Amino acid sequence: MSTGTTATTVPVGRDGEPGRYDVLIGSGLLGLLPQALGGGVRRVFLVHPRALRSTAHDLRDALQEHGFRPLTAEVPDAEGAKTVEVLAGCWGELGRAGFTRSDAIVGLGGGAVTDLAGFVAATWLRGVPVVQVPTTLLGMVDAAVGGKTGINTAEGKNLVGAFHPPRAVLCDLAALRTLPSADLRAGMAEVVKAGFIADEAILDLFEADPAAALDVDGPQLRELVERSVAVKARVVTDDLREAGLREILNFGHTFGHAVEQVEHFGWRHGEAVAVGMVYAAELGRLAGRTPPELVARVRSVVGHLGLPSTYRGDRWPALLAAMGRDKKNRGDTVRFVVLDGVGRVSRLEGPTPEQLEEAYTLVTL
Ligand SMILES: NC(=O)c1ccc[n+]([C@@H]2O[C@H](COP(=O)([O-])OP(=O)(O)OC[C@H]3O[C@@H](n4cnc5c(N)ncnc54)[C@H](O)[C@@H]3O)[C@@H](O)[C@H]2O)c1
Ligand SMILES: O=C(O)C(=O)C[C@@H](O)[C@H](O)[C@H](O)COP(=O)(O)O
Ligand SMILES: [Zn+2]
Numbered sequence: 609m610s611t612g613t614t615a616t617t618v619p620v621g622r623d624g625e626p627g628r629y630d631v632l633i634g635s636g637l638l639g640l641l642p643q644a645l646g647g648g649v650r651r652v653f654l655v656h657p658r659a660l661r662s663t664a665h666d667l668r669d670a671l672q673e674h675g676f677r678p679l680t681a682e683v684p685d686a687e688g689a690k691t692v693e694v695l696a697g698c699w700g701e702l703g704r705a706g707f708t709r710s711d712a713i714v715g716l717g718g719g720a721v722t723d724l725a726g727f728v729a730a731t732w733l734r735g736v737p738v739v740q741v742p743t744t745l746l747g748m749v750d751a752a753v754g755g756k757t758g759i760n761t762a763e764g765k766n767l768v769g770a771f772h773p774p775r776a777v778l779c780d781l782a783a784l785r786t787l788p789s790a791d792l793r794a795g796m797a798e799v800v801k802a803g804f805i806a807d808e809a810i811l812d813l814f815e816a817d818p819a820a821a822l823d824v825d826g827p828q829l830r831e832l833v834e835r836s837v838a839v840k841a842r843v844v845t846d847d848l849r850e851a852g853l854r855e856i857l858n859f860g861h862t863f864g865h866a867v868e869q870v871e872h873f874g875w876r877h878g879e880a881v882a883v884g885m886v887y888a889a890e891l892g893r894l895a896g897r898t899p900p901e902l903v904a905r906v907r908s909v910v911g912h913l914g915l916p917s918t919y920r921g922d923r924w925p926a927l928l929a930a931m932g933r934d935k936k937n938r939g940d941t942v943r944f945v946v947l948d949g950v951g952r953v954s955r956l957e958g959p960t961p962e963q964l965e966e967a968y969t970l971v972t973l
Contacts, residue, residue: 614634615632615633615634615637615640616632616633616634616830616834617630617631617632617633618630618631618633618834618837618838618841619631619841620753620754620773620841620844620845621773621844621845621848622845627755627773627848629773629774629775629776629777630776630777631752631753631776631777631779631837631841632644632776632777632778632779633748633779633781633830633833633834633837634779634780634781635780635781635782636780636782637778637779637780638663638666638667638670638741638778638780639670640778641667641670641671641714641739641741641778642670642671642674642676644739644775644776644778645676645712645714645737645739645775645776646712646737646775646776648710649676649710649711649712649737650676650677650708650710650711651676651677651678651679651705651706651707651708651711651712652671652676652677652678652679652711652712652713652714653678653679653681653698653701653702653705653707653711653712653713653714653728654667654668654671654678654679654680654681654714654716655681655683655698655713655714655715655716655717655721655724655725655728656680656681656682656683656716656717656721657682657683657684657685657686657689657717657718657720657721658682658685659685659717659786660716660717660743661682663716663743663783664680664682664716665680667714667716667741668680679701679705681697681698681701683697683698683721683724685720686718686720686873686876687720687760687868687873688720689717689720689721689723689724690720690723690724690758690759690760690766691759691760692759692761692768694724694759695724695727695728695731695759698724698728699728699731699732702728702732707732707733707736708733708736709733709735709736711736712729712736712737712738712739712775713725713726713728713729713732713736713737713738713739714738714739714740714741715738715739715740715741715742715752716741716743717741717742717743717744717747718742718743718744718746718747718751718791719742719744719746719747719750719751719752719877721747722740722742722747722751722752722757723751723756723757723758723759723766723769724757724759725738725740725757726738726740726755726756726757726758726770726772726774727757727758727759727768727769727770727772729757729772730757730769730770730771730772731770735772737774737775738772738774738775739774739775739776739777739778740752740753740774740776740777740778741777741778741780742777742778742779742783743780743783743784743787744783744784744787744791744792744795745784745787745791745792745795745796745798745799745829745833746791746794746795746797746798746877746878747795748779748781748795748833748837749795749798749799749802749832749833749836749837749840750798750802750836750840750857752774752777752779753777753837753840753841753844754773754840754841754843754844754848754857755771755772755773755774755844755848756769756771757769757770757771757772758770760873763869763933764865764869764930764933765865765868765869765873766865766935767933767935771848771849771850773848779833779837781824781829781830781833784824784829785824785825787824789822790876791876791878792822792824793822793878793913793914793915794876794877794878794879794882794915795878796814796821796822796832796878796913796915797860797878797879797881797882797885797910797913797915798836798878798881799814799832799833799836800814800885800909800910800913801857801859801860801881801885802835802836802839802840803835803836803909803950804859804885804906804947804950804951805839805856805857805859805945805947805951805953806839806842806843806856806951806953807835807836807838807839807951808950808951809835810832810835810836810839811905811909811950813828813831813832813835814832814909814912815908815909815912818912818913840857843856843857850935855936855943855945855955856945856953858936858945859885859888859945859946859947859953860881860882860884860885860887860888860945861881861884861934861945862884862887862888862931862934862936862942862943862944862945863883863884863887863888863927863931863971864877864880864881864882864883864884864885864887865880865884865930865931865934866926866927866928866930866931866934867880867883867884867919867927868880869930870923870926870927870930875916878915879915879916882910882913882915882916882917883910883915883916883917883918883919883971885906885910886903886906886907886910886917886918886971887967887968887970887971888944888945888946888947889902889903889906889907889946889947890903890966890967890970890971891944891946891956891959891963891964891967892944892946892947892948892956894959894963894966894967895946895956895959895963897946897947897948897954897956898946898947898948899949902947902949902950905950906947917971918971918972918973919971919972919973920972920973921968921969921972921973924965924968927968928964931964941957941958942958942959942964943955943956943957943958944956944959
């Protein structure tokens with residue numbers, strides 16, 4: 609893998625099959641957007657949050673110079689973008705602008721925007737192309753890659769969505785320079801998740817020097833992004849629609865998504881996943897799967913990131929109800945992703961109510 613200044617390409621999908629695309633990782637890649645859109649595209653619907661207004665306007669002007677007809681759509685910040693109202697607003701704009709199947713959507717922003725933009729693309733005219741331009745660490749290493757798109761409902765996280773692979777993903781590491789530190793750390797939760805489930809070198813690199821790993825101009829961060837994208841690419845290439853293997857990417861998410869919902873989406877996704885990984889590690893230990901020293905490693909990595917490893921102790925009924933709506937569940941059986949070792953993941957079907965609650969006790973303040 610490259611650690612120089614040129615772009616690294618990580619392929620996703622199989623040559624000659626639908627859903628094959630490249631993830632490009634490097635600094636200063638935004639100029640590649642016109643090329644990434646591909647031939648035949650006329651109109652471009654560029655979805656972005658307020659924080660990226662000036663980048664979006666620069667991109668709009670550049671697209672115009674290349675002969676495209678761009679339209680920008682500023683959407684609410686963070687999870688505020690992933691609502692049915694915002695989605696309907698986007699459909700309205702596309703309808704008024706007369707968007708056709710040879711036009712394209714661009715998601716410029718964090719995971720919230722790429723999830724929304726991807727779902728707009730999946731649903732408009734039953735599917736139009738989308739190019740993802742993630743601008744957060746989390747968006748680059750996880751959300752923009754793999755084609756999972758969606759929005760939240762009052763009942764829970766990502767309950768409505770579709771699998772709709774992008775046409776290309778441009779990870780411009782220079783965008784991370786303006787990202788608030790709390791969002792960078794939250795994104796690192798998904799990086800270390802990739803380490804625990806599939807690539808111990810990620811953990812070794814992070815543990816060797818956590819501060820260097822969080823330096824957005826450093827070679828360590830670039831390697832962490834490349835390795836995390838490679839993990840995700842391998843998994844979604846083998847199991848795009850989550851028939852089985854892809855569930856490993858959900859490590860830490862059963863409890864994490866429940867926390868997000870109980871907190872009315874006031875926690876960052878990566879923060880909730882951090883405590884969710886600690887919960888899953890403790891649950892795995894109680895079920896005889898996760899070795900105690902691995903639980904300690906999960907706690908230590910989360911601690912070094914300054915992310916939460918605990919949650920308030922008075923929310924159990926609400927958390928349990930939220931976990932009951934997790935997409936991995938089948939009928940009345942709740943299913944968790946647990947670690948048997950680093951890079952060795954298994955499914956825990958129907959843990960006992962006592963195990964579920966004891967794991968909760970172990971992550972409460
Ligand atoms: N589809 C998937 O496979 C997948 C995977 C992981 C997470 N997700 C979803 O991703 C979302 C979380 O994404 P996130 O952590 O990127 O959060 P986010 O999208 O909410 O972005 C975090 C904050 O950073 C701001 N921001 C974005 N880029 C910036 C930049 N370059 N400079 C300054 N500010 C910037 C945003 O406006 C926002 O306030 C959640 O909704 C989660 O469910 C989806
Ligand atoms: O891509 C996947 O698959 C993941 O599970 C990655 C997760 O990090 C991500 O948060 C995803 O959106 C969760 O999916 P969900 O199906 O549990 O909503
Ligand atoms: Zn996630």
